[in-house]
Amino acid sequence: MTRGLWQSGLADWYGPGTRVVRRVRGYRPNRRGEVTLARWLRVGLLRGLSCVAACAALVPATDRSVGAVDRSLICALALAWASFLWRCSLIRVVLRPGAIVRYRVWRHVVVPCSDVKELHRDAWRGGLVLETRAGEKIDFLWFDNSLWDALYDFSAVCADAMRSHAGSASVNGRAGMPAGLQRRFTWSVGADSLAAGAAVCLGLALLAAVRG
Template identity: 55%
Template sequence: MSSGLGQAGVNAWYGPATPWVRRVRSYRPNRRGRLVLRRWLRVILLRVFALCAVAGAVGVLSAGPAERLFVAAVVLVSAAFWWRCSLIRIVLRPGEIVRYSVFRHVVIPAGAVRRLHRDSWRGGLLLETHAGEEVDFFWFDGSLWDVLYDFSAVCVDAMTAHTQRPGSKQHAPSSAALVRRFTWTPVGDLLALSAVACLVAGVIAQP
């Protein structure tokens, strides 16, 4: 059971429920007028891995020899990568869809969206613009968690409803181009810089 914003109103929409979890959940924008879609179980696990890696790096650094600095650098790099993976999300904000991946995010004007489809060779969810550009939503599609709550369909319904909101095309005309930018993250970047510092310190400490 599902219905879009056109039926439920512009401030709420109702995602589908599976046979295991028969419920209707309302999603509303946050204080900034944005709707954020994340796979929270994945986010929590990845951040736990990152924090455990940081703890392991601290333990390695406190053990002594300079060679351990290289080990700590590798561990901190993995922590930075896991933290970045936890940033993967979809943000629906007025006139735009923003897809965050590990290192970059792409801003898609809502008016430029032509369709969402699974016509690719691997069957993953793709967003196609009027200009023929495609954006992959692989990380938001086909999770085992969908057995309990069909989050993949929730993402599709949310993005479809968002592009059909009144005023979307006025905010972002179909001729608008996609914008791709590097994603800065204070925690992930600090971990990466710490890894570089350990590597440099290890090189300097070598006899």
């Protein structure tokens, strides 16, 4: 398939042919020409739980019946959990012009389309794997075999989308990115802010313990 995901594959069966499913699978690029593939139900659930954990940190902070050290430690623990849950919601695949980017909890890897050799199923685990021309393998186990697939075959959509994107980038001459994988730490305003809050609370706990 040499056309983009938003122009191809619409005749394939990825779930019931309802208007909702057609709209969900009819991906469109954003202003930067990127398409994001994510399990939005999981994203919403995890970020909701993260907000609950962050709000829970406010309860001991206002409870004067608890010691300063305990208050700070409880707040730090709650904010640390909130940060971790928010980071788990960052798991996604982004199809950039000329590249495929897989995001995990802490790091992401950028795969130039020119380096993509094939996408196949791992013989041992059965998960979706992207293999580069240099022989490196990037797994997409987080995107396979979930309850979401019962209604909308996201695993197949993810695989078809990456194949289509790699093919269209090569045909359109947009695969001229620097060769080789790029692994980077994933920065997040939400997760990093919560982590900073947890660090501050932990510091306050240590300070209160020293003074006490």
